[in-house]
Amino acid sequence: MSTYVGLAANVKLLLKLIEDHNEACTKDYDGRKTQRVASMITILDEVKSRIQKSQSLGKRREAALRRCNTELRANRGSPPHGDRSRFLNDSTMMTTADEKEMLRRELSACMTARKSLERMFSSLGKEKEIMASELARKVHELNGIEEHVNDLKAQNELLLAKVQACAAEHKGRKQSACVGDITTQEDNVALEERNKALSEKLLKSLDGYRSLKRRLKEAQEEKECVQEQMEEMVEQAAIGLNRIVGLRRRIAEGKEQPYEIEEELSVLEDIFRSFDTLKLSENGPNRADDCFNHELTVD
Template identity: 45%
Template sequence: MSGFQVNSSSGFGRLLPQTTSHSHQQYDDSALEGVAAHVKLLLKLIKDHKDACDNKEKKNDARRMLRVATMMTILDTIRSRIQKCQSFGGKRYAGDDEKDKLRRELGASLAARKSLEIMCSSLGKEKEIMAGELLKKVHELNEMEELINDLKDQNETLLEKVRECALKHRDENGDDCLGRGGEGGESQGSASLQERNKVLSEQLLRSLDGNRSMKMKLRDAEEENVMMQSAMDEMRAEVVTSLERVRSFKERMLVSAESNIAPVNVQEEIVALENMFECFQMLVAKYDQKQQGECVKITSEINARKPSVLA
C-alpha cells in the first residue's frame, strides 16, 4: 500500500511540472502593439488608391505601384504580428526573428526600388513627350511669323500698286472730265478703280494660296529630308557592317590558307554579300525614284500656281 502511494506520489511529481508549465503558457500579446496604427494607414492608402483609380486624370498615376507595394508591406507586417500573438511562450530564437525582419525589409526595399524605377522611367517618357510638343509648337510659331511677314510685304506691295494705279487713272480721267463734265468723269474713274481693285484682290488671293501651298510643300520637303537622312544613316551603318564582314572574311581566308584549318564556306559568304548589296541597290533605287517623283510634282505645282502680282 505504501509502495502504491510512493509510486503515485512520484508519478504525480513527474506530472506536476508539466501541468505547471502548461498553465504558464500564455499568448504573446506584445506583438499586437502598433497593429491598429498599421490598419489605419492601410485603410488610408486603400482610400487614396481608390480615389486615384476613380479620377480619370490620375488613373495613370506613377505612384500607383508605390502605394500597392506599401500596402503589401503593411499586410505582411500585420500578418507577422498576428502570427507572433498566436505563438506560445516557448523558447524563441532571436536569430530567426531577425532574419524574418531583414527578409521583410529587403522585400519592401526591392518593391520600393522597382516602383521608383517605374516612376523615373515614366517621368523620362513624359519629359521626352513634352520636349517634342514644345519643339513642334516652336516650329509652328516660326512658320506663322514667316507667313505674317510675307503677307505684310505683299500687302505693302499691293498698296503701292493701288496708289500708282489711282494716280494714273486720275491723270487720265482729268482730261476727259474737262471736256465731258465733272460728274461723268468721276463716276467712270470710280468704276475703273473698283474694277482694278477687284483684279488686284483676286491676284492677292491667288498669291496667298500659292504662298500657302509652297509653305506646305516646304514643310513636307523638310520632313522628307529628315526621313531620308535617317535612311542614309541606316545605310551608312549597314555599309560599315558589310565592310567589317568583308574584312573578317578576308582574314579567315588568309588564316585558312596559311594553316591547316578547315576551309571557309566561300559560297555562303558570297551569297550573304550578294544579299547585302542587293539591299543597298533597292534602297538607292527607291530613294532615286522618290526623289524624281517629288521634283516633278513640286515643279508642276510651282508652274500651275505661279501668281502674277504685277498683271
C-alpha cells in the first residue's frame, strides 16, 4: 500500500511540473525548461519502476496462494481449517481492493495530465498568434523605413542640384572681387561637405535596409519552422489524449492490467521526451525584435 501512496505523490509532483512548464511557455525566456523536462522524465522512470515492483509483488502473492491451494487439494480428506480459509479470503480481497485503488489513482492522474496538455497547447496557440502579430508589425515598420530611405534619396538629389547650381554660379563669378570669391568658395566647400555627409548617411541607411530585409526573411523562415514544430506537437498531443481516453475506458470496464498501465506510461514518457527537442521559448518573438532594433540607427 505504501508503494501506491508514493506513486500517487510522484504523479502529483509530475502534474505540478507540467503546470509550471505550461505557465513558463507564455514567458519570453525560460532558463529552466530543460531542467523541468528532465525532472518529468526522472519521475516517469520512478513511477515505472514502482509499478514493476508492485507487479512482481503481486506475482509472488499469486504463487503463495497457488501453494496453499495445492496443499488443500492434497489434503482433501482432512477436516477443513476455518481460520486458514478466512485468512486466504481476506488476503485476496485486500489484493483486489489495492488493485482497484491503484487503478482509480492512475485514472485520476491520467485525466489531470490530459487537462494539463490541453492548457499547454492552448498557450502554444496564443504564442503563435503573438508571433504573427509581431511579424505584421515589423513588416509595417520596414515599410516605414523604406519610405524614409526614399525621402533621404530625394533630399540628397535636391542638395546635389543645389551644389551644382552653386558651382556654376561660382564659375560665373570667378572674375569678380576677391572678397566675393572667397565667400562663395567657403559656401561651396560647406555645401560639398554636407552633401558628402548626407551621401554617407544614405549609404548607411541602404545597408541597414538590406540587413533588415534579410533578417525579416530569416524571421519568416523561423516562423514557418515553429509552425511545423507546433503542428507536430499537436499531432503528438492528439495521440497522447486518445491513449488517455482509451486507458480511462479500459479501466472503467475493468480490463486494464498493471503491465498495460506501464506501457501507456512509457508512451506518455516518449511524448514528454519529444517536447524537449522543440525549443520554442528560445526562438520566439524576441529574436524578431532584436533583428529590427539592432540595425535601426537612421536619424
